[in-house]
Amino acid sequence: MAISFNWLKEDKSFLYSMKKMSLNIPLDTSEMEYSLSCAVVFLEEYCKDKRKNLYFEIAYFIVLKSAINNDEYEPLLDVSSNFGLYPISNYIIKNNLYTSSLSSEFSLSYQLSKFEYNSIIETYEQRKSRVELVNSDDEENCYIAPTSFGKSSLITEIIRERKLNKVAIIVPTKSLLMQTYKLVKNKFSRNNIIFHDEMYDGSDEFIAIFTQERALRLLKNESVSFDLLIIDEAHNLFNNDSRSLLLTRETAIKSPI
Structure with missing residues (x-):
């Protein structure tokens, strides 16, 4: 009662x-x-x-x-x-x-x-959520957490654990792009890491950190696909503006994980 x-x-x-x-x-x-x-x-x-x-x-x-x-x-x-x-x-x-x-x-x-x-x-919820997401077999996952909850480090852990060849991280702004690039470069210094569509050299192995526009320009090449697509700040998909439409088009082309 x-x-x-x-x-x-x-x-x-x-x-x-x-x-x-x-x-x-x-x-x-x-x-x-x-x-x-x-x-x-x-x-x-x-x-x-x-x-x-x-x-x-x-x-x-x-x-x-x-x-x-x-x-x-x-x-x-x-x-x-x-x-x-x-x-x-x-x-x-x-x-x-x-x-x-x-x-x-x-x-x-x-x-x-x-x-x-x-x-x-970590808090109990942090650890529980992180382990569940990293070990998930689902093709699509969504991770919702407040600032400073470890989302950035989670991105690098997913990349390391999945061990896939072609990974794309989509970020909403150019400033966040460079921040994410430095994070990924620090964790995967030996990998082929690109942050502009013009840097793509036809390689079958790469980690791409792109804005929506750069990712879509690269995807115009029909021979290009991503094994793993991570969309940072994916909640922006639901905003009624041009950048949200770009993200929506992108996820329609390749399902996010």
């Missing part, structure tokens, strides 16, 4: 504590205990129904502010480690911001080590 928390809107103690936390004012002991108790209740309700994101967000706000304002990091460590926010857990451990037994620290450090990738600690 779902629990209603409407009564909290009339709870002066809770509202006053939330106001102090919002203003980065430390709570006293009783306020801290009450706020953290509320956070526990919110998390329990969220665990019953993961669609209730607001409960988790409020609980996370409370434990985060408890850490920042009151220097109490144990609640934040508990939440981050139990809900897959491992970069937060790793930061707390590395900076010795909490006190615990050696056995529990070893156990948590071991758990975090399993989520280390390319010298960073």
